[in-house]
Amino acid sequence: MTKITFHNEWMAPDGCLINGEWIQSSEQFAVLDKFSGEKVADVAAADRKMVTTAVQIAKAAVDRGAPPPHERGVVLREAGRLLEQHRARFVGAMVAEAGFVTSDANGELDRAIITLNLSAEEATRLTGDIVPFAASPGAHNRIGFTMRFPIGVVCAITPFNSPLNTVLHKVAPAYAAGNSVVLKPSAYTPLTSALLAEVLLEAGMPPAFLAVLQGEGDTVGAWLLEEQDVAFYTFTGSTRVGRIIQQSAGLRRTQMELGSIASTIVCADTDLDRAIPKIANATFRKAGQVCTSVQRLYVERSIAEEVAARLVEFAGTLTAGEPRDPASRIGPLITEAAAIRAESWVQEARAQGARVLCGGQRNKSVLTPAVLVDVPDEGSAWCKEAFAPLVSIRPFDNFDEAIAGANSTPFGLSAGVFSQNIDRCLKAARSLRFGTIQINETSSARSDVMPFGGVKDSGFGKEGPWHAMREMTEERLITFNP
Ligand code: NAD
Numbered sequence: 001m002t003k004i005t006f007h008n009e010w011m012a013p014d015g016c017l018i019n020g021e022w023i024q025s026s027e028q029f030a031v032l033d034k035f036s037g038e039k040v041a042d043v044a045a046a047d048r049k050m051v052t053t054a055v056q057i058a059k060a061a062v063d064r065g066a067p068p069p070h071e072r073g074v075v076l077r078e079a080g081r082l083l084e085q086h087r088a089r090f091v092g093a094m095v096a097e098a099g100f101v102t103s104d105a106n107g108e109l110d111r112a113i114i115t116l117n118l119s120a121e122e123a124t125r126l127t128g129d130i131v132p133f134a135a136s137p138g139a140h141n142r143i144g145f146t147m148r149f150p151i152g153v154v155c156a157i158t159p160f161n162s163p164l165n166t167v168l169h170k171v172a173p174a175y176a177a178g179n180s181v182v183l184k185p186s187a188y189t190p191l192t193s194a195l196l197a198e199v200l201l202e203a204g205m206p207p208a209f210l211a212v213l214q215g216e217g218d219t220v221g222a223w224l225l226e227e228q229d230v231a232f233y234t235f236t237g238s239t240r241v242g243r244i245i246q247q248s249a250g251l252r253r254t255q256m257e258l259g260s261i262a263s264t265i266v267c268a269d270t271d272l273d274r275a276i277p278k279i280a281n282a283t284f285r286k287a288g289q290v291c292t293s294v295q296r297l298y299v300e301r302s303i304a305e306e307v308a309a310r311l312v313e314f315a316g317t318l319t320a321g322e323p324r325d326p327a328s329r330i331g332p333l334i335t336e337a338a339a340i341r342a343e344s345w346v347q348e349a350r351a352q353g354a355r356v357l358c359g360g361q362r363n364k365s366v367l368t369p370a371v372l373v374d375v376p377d378e379g380s381a382w383c384k385e386a387f388a389p390l391v392s393i394r395p396f397d398n399f400d401e402a403i404a405g406a407n408s409t410p411f412g413l414s415a416g417v418f419s420q421n422i423d424r425c426l427k428a429a430r431s432l433r434f435g436t437i438q439i440n441e442t443s444s445a446r447s448d449v450m451p452f453g454g455v456k457d458s459g460f461g462k463e464g465p466w467h468a469m470r471e472m473t474e475e476r477l478i479t480f481n482p
Contacts, residue, residue, distance in 0.1 A: 008041040010093040012191035013198065015044045016214050018054045020207025025050065029187060029215065034099030034332045034365060035323055043190050045215035051223040054211035058153045058180035059229040061208035066150065066178040071204075073123035076172055078203035080116035083109060086199065090164060093191045098163050099332040099365070101323045104286050112165045115448045119172035119465040126177060126469055131477065143480040148473040150178035151253065152231030155224050157217070157245065159237045160334050161289040161387075163189035165448070166257075167196060170234045171210070173468035180209040182230070184221055186237075188334055190214045217241060225249075232472055236291075239411075239457045255471050256459030257452075259385045260291045262443035263406035264416035266307055267399070267424060268300040275418050275440075276307070279391075280314040282416070282444035284369045287320075287330050288389035291458075292414040292436075292444035295386050297393045298402035304395035308373055311391070312358045315369040320389075330389055332365035339365045342388030345380040349392070352376050360390065383409070399424055403431050413454035416442035434458075 007014055008031075015022035027045040032038065046054070066072060083090065087109055094105040128146030133139050156170035167185060174181045185193035197212045213220050221241075224230065225248035235245050236257040246254055264282070266275060283294045299307045323331035333339040339362050346360030349372050359370030370390035375382040382392050396402040406415050414436040417428040425439045435454040438445050446452055451462040461471050 008093075008191060010089040010191060010195060012041070012089075012093055012194040014041055014194070016046045016050055016054075017194070017197050017210065017212040018050060019057050019211075020201060023050060027215070031097050031188075031191060033096045034334060037336075037364070040096050041191060043194075043214050046213040046220045048223055051213055051220060051227065054182050054213055055153055055224075055227040055229050057208050058182050058211055061206065062150055062152050062178070062180040066175070066180075066209065067206065069123045069126065069176075069178070072176055072178065073120040075200070075204040076116050076120035076123065076176060079200050079205070080113040080120070082199045082203055083113050083116070086195070090192060090195055093195055094163060094189075095323050095331075097189045097191050098160060099323055099334065100286060101328045101331045102326065103329070104331070108162060108164050111448055112168050115165055115168045115465065116172050118449055119168075119176040122173070122465045122469055123176035126473065128475060131479070141482055143482065144477060146475045146477050148177070148470070148475055151472050151474050152179060153229055154179045154181050154232045154234060154472055155227070155230040156181055156183045157221055157224070157233065157235045157237065158183070158185050158193075160186035160188035161286060161291070162236075163192035164196060166236050167193055169448070169463045169465075169468065170236075171196075171200070173465045174234070174472050175205060175209060176465065177469040177473050179232075179472055182211045182213060182224065184213050184215070184224055187214070187216050234468070234472070239459075242459055253471070255453075255461030255463070255468070257291070257461070257463060258454060258457060258459035260411045260413035260454065260458050261295050261383075261385055261409040262292045262414050263296040263298060264294045264442045265298045265399075265402045265406065265418065265428065266300065266303070267417075267419035267421065268302045269420040270303070270418040272303070272307065272310060276310045276314055278442050278445070280311060280318070282442035283391045284315065284318055284330055284389045285444070287333055287367070289334065289387050290444055292446060293387070294391055294416070294442050294444060296382065296406065297391050298396050298405060299393055301395040301397050304393060308357055308371060308393050311371050311393075315358050315371055318369050320366050320368045321363075330366070330369055333367060333388060334365075336365040338388065339367050342367050342386060342390060345384075345386065345388075346370050346372065346390060349375045349379045349381045352379050354379065354381075354392075385411075399427070403428060407431070407433050410457040411454065412456035413458035414438065414443040414446075416445065
């Protein structure tokens with residue numbers, strides 16, 4: 001049965017989108033307000049048959065061919081305009097279902113518009129390369145170039161912590177490159193994706209090119225992995241689930257944006273007036289639920305106490321609580337269980353001898369911003385991904401020690417270095433094994449145009465529309481022998 005019911009104040013459809021229609025099913029799941037815990041919507045979960053139908057329709061669409069590139073660009077740009085027009089609905093949905101404070105929700109929407117516009121531009125300039133045959137003795141007269149073609153059905157599986165912009169970092173480049181997309185958003189944050197799908201359809205995306213399948217990972221997600229007509233999986237989420245997807249993908253290509261423990265190194269010559277607000281923002285934004293959030297802060301010993309004191313002072317200005325209150329800077333974590341876990345890590349650190357300089361107190365799913373010092377290597381707050389508003393400071397005497405420490409985790413997504421010393425900066429660039437090294441920035445300073453992605457257990461493949469479109473296309477070589 002097809003219907004749109006709007007059981008929520010943002011008028012987000014509560015079904016699954018297949019071929020332009022919102023479909024209900026017998027399975028429903030509740031979407032909760034992450035601060036109050038109250039139900040804000042029931043959403044229909046896709047059943048097994050809907051998953052196959054969605055993939056088949058997407059496959060037939062991409063086999064027929066997408067509209068020409070300039071038309072795809074127009075659609076994506078128009079979607080950006082519509083996002084702005086519907087800002088209040090998107091912000092309202094994200095505040096409720098993701099628990100973002102309004103400034104974080106607005107920031108997510110601002111960046112989503114940039115991602116759409118970048119993808120629109122790239123839609124019209126997706127080209128290949130000229131092959132320098134002159135370098136091949138005997139073949140120097142040949143002419144060769146590559147062309148890029150859509151890869152097919154792109155399946156996007158996305159996390160809760162960036163329910164708009166991360167979704168668009170997959171959907172927009174996929175369509176810009178001429179692919180069809182089957183999207184499975186996080187079951188914590190399905191409404192933002194439903195709103196986005198409406199905007200994309202209204203902007204003119206052909207219905208067969210976009211499906212939204214709502215539901216849990218171990219059902220709908222797992223069923224999507226069984227669908228052999230999916231040509232490409234683009235995934236952002238935990239390393240645990242990334243491994244599952246990679247195993248099912250076999251010879252099919254994937255893009256894996258996975259977990260992280262991000263470090264930032266602060267040298268003694270740092271301009272702290274400039275650095276401290278950046279570090280605080282990169283630590284506590286979205287209640288620390290950002291893959292590049294500063295979790296480890298290595299600080300040169302001579303300024304370690306000052307940095308700690310200034311961070312504590314800054315944290316003291318950040319009100320944690322009701323995300324709708326304009327004064328709030330830190331909203332709830334995604335579940336109360338996540339907050340209980342993070343609180344227990346702070347308590348564990350204290351029991352292990354760490355100093356808890358501030359924060360770590362929990363009220364339901366809200367945790368006050370925590371600054372810790374001297375967490376031992378085996379402390380959970382130090383050696384496991386926190387995804388919570390807490391940072392651990394570790395003083396260092398020797399720059400190499402800080403680099404080795406940052407490199408010592410299984411992850412490698414992003415690192416930041418504050419220093420005025422060019423030799424140290426270049427050494428960091430050469431020696432830190434991360435996908436991104438940001439000098440005089442924190443680990444969490446992503447711009448949407450950047451080639452963004454990790455190494456080691458943080459995954460592989462690059463996002464950023466130009467880069468993602470290369471991942472999501474097949475490159476074909478054409479040669480001429482005159
Ligand atoms: P998650 O791995 O639990 O879930 C991500 C998505 O995978 C969800 O849509 C979920 O339903 C789905 N899923 C779960 N089990 C599945 C299965 N068996 N088969 C198919 N799909 C399945 O991650 P999360 O808790 O939503 O997000 C937090 C994680 O995401 C953190 O580890 C964080 O570091 C990571 N993250 C990484 C980046 C990056 O760019 N590297 C960005 C944001 C978040």
